[in-house]
Amino acid sequence: MSWPIVELGSVVSFVGGSQPPKSTFKFEPEDDYVRLLQIRDYKSDKNLTFIPESSTKKFCKKDDVMIGRYGPPVFQILRGLEGAYNVALMKAVPSEKVDKDYLYYFLKQDKLFRLIDSLSQRTAGQSGIDMDALKSYPMLLPPLEEQKRIAAILDKADAIRQKRKQAIELADEFLRSVFLDMFGDIPAGFSKYPLVGCRGSVKAASGKSSKGVISDSSTDIPIYGGNGINGYATEALYSKPVVIVGRVGQQCGITTLTDGPCWVTDNAIVLEITDLKKYDAAYLAHALKHSPLRDSVKRLDLPFVNQSMILDYKIPLPPISEQKKFGSIRKNLLKHLSLQQKGIGISEDNFQVLSQQAFSGQL
Known part of the structure; x- marks a missing residue:
């Protein structure tokens, strides 16, 4: 095949959004108003905002390819909503030479994300393209x-x-229900166990930049940012499972439990349990995940959590035997889920390999 290779900017233009004054915002639909889209709206409809249609000229359709300009994580590739879009988003507009769906998957390549993420300029905790x-x-x-x-x-x-992701979401909902039954409702402040902070039994630290350890291919050492895995490393920063909490931006407060050696970027806070007689890692991760800590900060102009906020946040302190029982339920569920998903066929890694073949002319 002798297909040409061109610079992306020669066949695609990028159109930034606008930021109408907050004084014009409405939170219910009205005549002559249009939805104002922000990055977070592609994950949830909890923050519906509407502006006068006449106040902006920056609109997108459901099939348009949108890009999150700031992070972490920077360079989110989004689509599926229509309305006006704010300054945190830009629209990728293909020329007549480029199919819109082809462009969407091209921009979602893991290799491209890693490059843009590594070059992002950090200002006040945010990163830009x-x-x-x-x-x-x-x-x-x-x-x-x-x-x-x-x-x-x-x-x-x-x-x-x-489909794999949906199965994971169902498993997560089941674990949420089990947690609620065993330990109580953290947002409501209700539990049969004392509500205490974990300071003194858990150590918190910031992650480190991954720029020097990023691998060009998948390894056994994932790189975790504020919102899960965003690449692979040539060496590990942590050798044992740790709890990771997103530190800043729209991903702040998102909690992840690793299952082996990993690297954690400076977009996240790492929690290591120092008193294993008091806390189990799976329990701690889910307690923080089900807490309203994230909800309490995500409406800030620049949402963030710090180490003190996490260590002092009050969660139930059940006996370690009960915590381990929950951990065992979680482990068995994930094992069953893993066996079930072998029949589905396409994992995240497999999809990225297929994508790489597609955009190198091998598909």
Whole structure:
């Protein structure tokens, strides 16, 4: 195949959003008003905001390819909503030479994300896209019909991948129910066990930049940011499972439990249990995950959590035997889920390999 390789910016333009004054905001739909989209709206409808349609010229449709300009994580590739969009988003507008679905999957490549993330400029805890690097990124440009064929294959693979995610979400909902039954309702402040902070039994520290350890291919050492895995490392920062809490931005307060050696970036806070007779890692992760800590800060202009907020946040302190019982339930559920998903076929890693083949002319 002799398809041309072009710079992305020569066939795609990027159009930033606008920020109408907050004085114009409404929180219920009205005539002549349009929804104002922010990055967080692609995950939840909990923060519906509407502005006068006449107050902006920056609109997007459901099939438009949108990019989160700031993070962490920077460079989120989004679609599926329509309305006006704010300054934290920009629209990728393809020329007549580029299929919109092909562009969507091209921008979602893990390799491209890692490059943009590594070059992001950090200001006041946020990171922004290096537009020169993005526009100069090489893009394989097959004929439109071939682009459509590639996008259709990736569409099917992505649909299978989404089934895996749905199964994980159902498992998470089950664990939430088990946690509530065993330990009480943390947001309501109700538990049969004392509500205390974990300071003195848990050590907190910030992660470190991953720029020097990023691997070009998948390894056994995932890199965790504020919102889960965003790459792979050549060496580990932590050798044992740890609890990770997103530190800043829209991902602050998101809690993840690792299952082995890993690297954690400076977008997250790492919790290590120092008193194993008092806390179990799986219990601690889920206690923080089900707490309203995230809800209490995400409406700030720059949402953040710090180490003291986490260590002093009051959660139930059940006997370690009860914590371990919950951990055992979680472990068995994840084992069952893993066996079930072997039949689904497309994992995140497999999808990224398929994507890499597609955009190098091997699909």
